[in-house]
Amino acid sequence: MTSGLGSQLPTRPRTGGQHDPSAMVRGPALNLIRGLAMAMRASAALALFAAAAVVCILSVTGIGLLAVPLVIPLVRRLSTAERRSAARWGVLIESPYRPVPCTAIPFEDGIVGWVRRCRWLLTDPATWRDLLWLPVDSVVGLIGLLPVVCLYATGVALLQGSTLWHPASSLWYVPNFGQNPTTELWALPLGVALLTVWVWISPTLFRWHALLAGTLLGPTKRAFSDELPATRPRIRPWFTTLRTRATHAGIATLFGAVVAAASEVCLALVIVNSYTLLLMIVGVGVLLLPAITAAVRWLCSASRKLAEYFGAQVDEPYRPEPDGLNDGLVGLVARCRWLLTDPATWRDLLWMLANAILGLLCLLPAALLYYVGEGVVLAAGLWRPLADAGHPRWYGPILVQSQAAAVAAACFAVALFVVWLWFAPFVLRTHALFTAALLRPTGTALLTARAKHLAETREDAIETQAAELRRIERDLHDGAQARLVAMGLALGAAERQLDTNPDRARKLIAETRASSASALAELRDLVRGIHPPVLAERGLPDALRALALASPLSTRITVTIPGIVSPAIAAAVYFAVSELMTNVLKHAEAEHIDITASYENGKLSVRVADDGNGGADLNDGSGLAGLRRRLAAFDGTVAVDSPRGGPTVVDMEVPCVLS
Incomplete structure (x- = not known):
């Protein structure tokens, strides 16, 4: 099978064969190296995820934008390495990234080009899928260490089986090994069994890891190698749905944390704006109001874009800046009057005051996800030292102080995770509707803008039509009309010379015929310029x-x-x-x-x-x-x-x- 780009998929590596005895050694050795590489990529994924999380949080203040074009390319390189590794196991993962826009060259336009590059990176859905893959791979990628652990256990077992029972020996393989010769006699066959398991289990683990990488790091449609057996594991539709839902919930949770942090900025701006309005009484506020209002409008514009991302269309409601504003004191006062008489300015302040409280609710998806992680950690074994210390933890309605309670806590955490998948987008969607209710233009503003737009377009249409009529008149006067006049003069001259100089008359008639053809072509071009026949x-x-x-x-x-x-x-x-x-x-x-x-x-x-x-x-x-x-x-x-x-x-x- 070939991919959409026409490249042949690599065949599945073989771990051994009847006609190549060296493959029985070469295959496991290569799998050992690949497992170590997978574990190293898992460690790098954890470090990059921590760095990307810090950068995304700092991007709220603008500082993180300086590091986004540096960290995200490293994440993409790691994801590309995962795609190449998956291709060795028959899973072709095509690059899902959007092409680089021509304006996103770093430092070409200074800070403007840098910000454009950040926008290109952060608006690409593949970037967020890469970031979602990092914490997954930091856990799942550790399966690459299983062949190493299995090989180590095999060596210990073989060593104990060959030395038999030595009471002074400190080597042990499983509990009670080294206690009597009878159990140690089982070490040799157990070591051989583990070696066989290691040889056969590593390709399966790597293929499953490749399929998991394909669900997050590639496009929706992926091609698989024809070399794989028909019974290979397939990605089920429910898993694709779960992946999509988890991606949306993860993005909503991340943006919810950003909105919660921005809500405190809203509170600070409301306080500063209130003091600025009070200072307007003594005239000092005139100097501060334009800058404070610009910051408020920037934050509100960012909130409108976020609301549009979650399905609520919010247009800019501000009145256009009047013409003739200068930079002097008079122009500054006129600018303040324009800002204060715009109803959208006061609606922005009302939204920021309400968002200072309601925006904190957007932190609930992150809190719920944290609580899910707490349940998983408790069920994984943290409950035991807490219970031994006499401080068992409550997880929801469950007191986790036994293994059965830990399993119940894990089930409860899974249920909360399912709730989180739907709850996180719902919270951000609700916040988007709240933003749209206050920050979108009012009905009066829409009618005013529409009337102004219609007046401008009517005037432009009239001017365009007048210009088109003048063009047609000019083309007729300078083109076809001039040729028709010349044709009349030529025919008059030919008529006068028809009896005295017939040859000259025939020549003038031939020239007139050519002029008529040219005039006809110009008329056709003129008609085509008015409305082309092919268009009709x-x-x-x-x-x-x-x-x-x-x-x-x-x-x-x-x-x-x-x-x-x-x-x-x-x-x-x-x-x-x-x-x-x-x-x-x-x-x-x-x-x-x-x-x-x-x-x-x-x-x-x-x-x-x-x-x-x-x-x-x-x-x-x-x-x-x-x-x-x-x-x-x-x-x-x-x-x-x-x-x-x-x-x-x-x-x-x-x-x-x-x-």
Whole structure:
């Protein structure tokens, strides 16, 4: 079987064979080395998990962002080593990471590039699956020591079996060994049995470890080697569901701890903001209010993004900054007036005051998970020294002072773990709804913004239409009209020379015929510029493909639009893509263009990317601004990512309904 990339899976290593006696020694020896390597990776996973946890906690204050691009790549290297190790046992785990964005080169743009790289790493779901794998591997990876322990026990058993009974010998293998010769006679066959078990059990353990790594470190669909037997262990659907649920619960627990820590920051900002408002009476607060409000809005914006992650859409409710604000004292007072008259400012303060209390509830998933771990540790044996010391622990309703009570505590911990799987996302989802209730725009604000947007788009549409009419008039006047006038003059001259100079008359008529063909071609181009025939006859997908075929650059196009786009929106998108391709040809010095058009969630999305020199800016008054105005008439948006040196990526989205 081959993977999606077409690479052949490695075959399962053999531990022995009839035709190769040396494999009976080489296989176990290699398994011993692989077991030691697995145990070393488990130790490294524990250290990296501790470092990553500290970095994630410090990221709340911004300090951890300095270490995120340093720690996460180390985690990815360790995960890559696990994938390569799993491939030796027939489990192909493809790399699940998102490609590196062109703006995420460290230190290229200073602190901005560093923060972008942090955003790329932390928004990749594969990063969190790697972090979830670290504590799992730090425990499960210790099975690599089992062959070493088994080999050690085999050596001790063989040594005791060969020396028989020596009362002075301090060697022992199991309890009561070395007490009498009868039990020691069993050491030799027991050692041989352990050696056989070691030879056969190590490949099975390693394959199970590889399958477990594949559930967390790879994509959903994995390929397995055809060399493996049909009875190999498969990953059950319930295990995949459990893994997904545990991943969501783990992410929710981590974000819950962050929200709980941020709630104390909210309380501090509310207190500082209250003192700033009091100082407004004496005028000192004018100097502090813009900075304090900026910090409050930054924290609220981060909370909106977190709420969107957990399924609550929260838009920015703030009024746009008025024009003409200067940096002097007058401008500072005007800025304070703008902030204080915005209702969203007071809603932010109300949310922060409530979140200072309700945000602490987001720590409940972490507390529940800690309590689950406490039950596991008690059941694993911690209950015994506590009970021997006369201080047995209560775990829920169970007094753990016996082995039966320890087993019951373990079952109760498993039940709490199942509760945690659903409880953690529920808590963060509830907090997201609370955030959306206070931080989303009010109905009045939405209507005001909508009315303003409609007024702006109507004005832009009128201006665009007037500019288009002027362009058509100019093209008719300078092109087809001039040629028609020239044709009339040429025909008049030919008529006058028809009797006196027939050859000259025939030549003028031939030139007039050529001019008529040119005028007809210009009229066709003009009509095509108003509404291309291919767009009316074949629809938007084929019209975009026609643009790609007509481009002199190497153009790759992917269109997945399962329906017919309305003519007005199709024309706007077609001309937007045409203008972008023209800009690439004129200014970008590119060699390749990628066009992707798709329809999802009620939005038509088009991406145009090139490998040119970049530097395009949506706000520099270029043609991109006109393109944005054209799509804004349909509530469309345009986003440009074009760093210096390229590449350039332009994303366009237009809400529409397909027919």
